[in-house]
Amino acid sequence: MIDLGRIRLFRTGLGPAAGPVVMLVHGWGGDGREWSAHAEALAERFRVVVPDLRGHGRSEVPAEGTTPAEMAADLAALIDTSGPDPVVTLGHSMGGQVVNLLAVQYPHTVRSVVALDPAHGAHGEEVEQIPARLAAYRADGSRAAAGFVAGAFAPDAPAGLRTAHVRTMLGTPGHVSAQAYAGMYTDPGAVGVRPHSERYLSRRTQPALTVWSSAEVTAWERGTLLVPGSRVDHWLGRIAHRGTGHYLHEEHPRRTVRLIEDWVNPVTSGAA
Secondary structure: OEEOOOOEEOEEEEOOOOOOEEEEEOOOOOOHHHHHHHHHHHOOOOEEEEEOOOOOOOOOOOOOOOOHHHHHHHHHHHHHOOOOOOEEEEEEOHHHHHHHHHHHHOHHHEEEEEEEOOOOOEOOHHHHHHHHHHHHHHHHOHHHHHHHHHOOOOOOOOOOHHHHHHHHHHOOOHHHHHHHHHHHHOOOOOOOEHHHHHHHHOOOOOOEEEEEOOHHHHHHHHOOOOOOOOEEEEOEOOOOOOEOOOOHHHHOHHHHHHHHHHHHHHHHOOOO
């Protein structure tokens, strides 16, 4: 646990102290344990830092302010404690929104961004569902949120993965689930809905790699890229012609590790 003044965060570190730093950021209602296998593999070559975001896992749970914007500010403070060098930040889902906010609002802390099925670019039916979902999360807390999580996996996802994430969400304080969701999509300044996403992504100055489970959103985000070396990938599922689930980093852990290794080395050497 580290006391940043603004919040106390739990984080772990693996790998050589002098290696390029990679920060792995979990999503909504999760915690850093979902990156355990990736961290072990990446620690052979990089310094891997895995925080629990505010309100999640073993970090402090404030009564208010458990939003992506505050989480990005927390991570900026955490990175600043480690020295002047920027880091490669990787986030899943809400964590993908957090690391992009970090890159835009605290650019000195971020060398490049990797986002996996990030919580931005919401469009059409998804936007129409936001008010009802938020009302459910405010009324029923993490139990309602766990229902959403249960449906976010491909049919052939690894055994136990769905149960592990449902259990973690159920253990997340209800007010955290609701505040974080509102912070992603409905609060003033929220960037999760597509027009707002486009404006904030246009302010990003670092190379960025985004991986989506949706072909439609992949095509949309490719049209937003401005920084040389950036790209957007679309991943299919483990069975040919089937889609992958939302937790694609855990459904495809080896592929995710290779993706990060291939991305970090050129970026840290200045080639990307």
